[in-house]
Amino acid sequence: MRAMARGEKRPVTVHTIAQHVGVSPSAVSTVLANRHEERRLAPATVDKIRKAVRDLGYVPNVAARRLRANDPEVHHHDIGILTSFEAPLFLVSRVLRQVQRAADARTGPGRRFSVSIDMFHAGRLREMGGLLNASRFNGVIITNTLPEDDAFLAETTLPYAVVVVGRRLANHCCVLDAPGEIGRRAAEILLGRGARRLAVLVPSLLTQSTAERAEAFVATVLAQTGVAPVRVVAPGLNPVSGAEAMRSHFSTHRGCDGLYAVSDGLSLGAYQAIKDSGRRIPKDVAVVGVGDHEHADFFDPPLTCVGPSNDAIVEQVVTQLFQRMNHRRVNPVEIFVPPSVVMRASA
Amino acid sequence: MRAMARGEKRPVTVHTIAQHVGVSPSAVSTVLANRHEERRLAPATVDKIRKAVRDLGYVPNVAARRLRANDPEVHHHDIGILTSFEAPLFLVSRVLRQVQRAADARTGPGRRFSVSIDMFHAGRLREMGGLLNASRFNGVIITNTLPEDDAFLAETTLPYAVVVVGRRLANHCCVLDAPGEIGRRAAEILLGRGARRLAVLVPSLLTQSTAERAEAFVATVLAQTGVAPVRVVAPGLNPVSGAEAMRSHFSTHRGCDGLYAVSDGLSLGAYQAIKDSGRRIPKDVAVVGVGDHEHADFFDPPLTCVGPSNDAIVEQVVTQLFQRMNHRRVNPVEIFVPPSVVMRASA
């Protein structure tokens, strides 16, 4: 019997179960909702239905339930925040909080919102179900995409509200930091405090935004000193990768005296490698991060950051999203937000 | 005209729009899906429909769309991870990853999964829409609840798969660390290295699990030394709160030489306060955290942690969830997981 649950090919609905047991769908539904007592179904029938539910491997269709449970007095808005698994969740949760705040402010008797974070495998956004036929969300915020995902988005126009964060795509509403600004400011800070042997710490898999930051940094340093900074490549985005990459940097080079890391996870690893090598921050090596770690201000020493101004970006994102969900705006736009510079003790 | 969008009282569906414009719902649907060219709708009609959609403030019903788009060959499972806004996300993301892995392994031609994180305002889980009538999820993992949420759950039995993490509730499947163990082990570690003036750092709003850890810690210290540890209360869970609380502790007491912080955000703040006061870790003050921060191993010095064994908990949670979604298990259970002890440099 149990084996059937594995081998089922055809859909199992309340109707299937009803047929199997020899009752009506109403009876099945009653049992599924645990209302068989108040509706006086015979205990034997209840048991038979329960058994069939188990044996046939029934999975309720939530869409059908929700449609049925629909209250026609309220409009329900489903908002999705789509991000890849590999992303730092802290930023995503900032977005969520702000979206939720905006949603709460707009919630009323005839209007409800639900906001959820949905993750996709990096580079496989296109496989996410319900995106294309608009059957999952009324509006989405897409972030932390890989180039494959960007390519997918570039050739797709979705028939509902979409805001893309941190990427430039001609056919979408995009909110991102002003191109080139971040890398340039980071370079200026390090050069400004006298560092001359500069390095940039990047992950091996670059996104549109990390690539651009690194590029602008390199270009600025090259323009101002005539020497390109060393490019230190870490296998991943986490501190372990950052520490590893920096240790190998120190063992093969004389070692930099100014470092820009395109993610704070990498900075944190770099901190350890720098301190372990006997160098001090910022005296021997000045470090600039980007501010994508929740507690960059509690690193030791607190991390100077030049990165996207997250609050400003999220504010724009939320505004755009709600305007688009209200059909107040439809055309693609690019919105540039100036970078955020937070001077702390590390540079 | 625009004003109508604000004032609408009744539902706006494709049918409403059709009536308003004087066409059939089919025409409206065609325009909404941007398929009016291939289906040869007159441009003037398209414009009229578009205008009505805007003016009436139409919001598509995603449940209806999804039901219609349903492929009867596949069973779709919606899994929700429910957490409060205020919680550290690192744990949630671990849960998500593991659930996704389990889901990916079970995905096949007739079976698809989607996993999303949904947040509720702490203490207001009961207000989350669709929870009670099972119209949102096929299964949920609930975590980071406040006592109000626990009370709600204790009196509610949901008609689908539910796993509660880190709380004890008689009517649910609960996975959590063995009660009392964590606080006891933390105390033993600090006492074992000779610390005698102990303190426990807690947030002002305690959850079931943080309260229990603190209590067991106090009880163990009291039993072994005859003196209860000082209770340092921080306003929140973040480093700023932790630092503030510890600074005030150092200014009014002689100061502890062993500290247990019930969340790593607090530990990070405590680190700063301890170092700023000229004390060294662990020589002057030994610190034990819980391991709920992604990078506790990159704190300076790396944080010794006694806390729930997250991997083990998540593994149990995922197993239970899928068993329950398959109707292979239905009864409430309590599953205790032994604590994880990671000795690093801070104690």
Add this chain to the structure above:
DNA sequence: GAGAAATGCTAAATCGATTTAGTTACAAGC
């Protein structure tokens, strides 16, 4: 033994959007 009450179930409508298989009106072609 007639009527009332309880028991145990079912038929059919409903939620909102989409799509398939038409239908109607009008112009073009012979």
Add this chain to the structure above:
DNA sequence: GCTTGTAACTAAATCGATTTAGCATTTCTC
């Protein structure tokens, strides 16, 4: 004048679960 073609639409079925009103039986009451 009749067929053919095309432009511009519509009617109705459909997705799956739930619920309301109602229909048979059986049991109870006097």
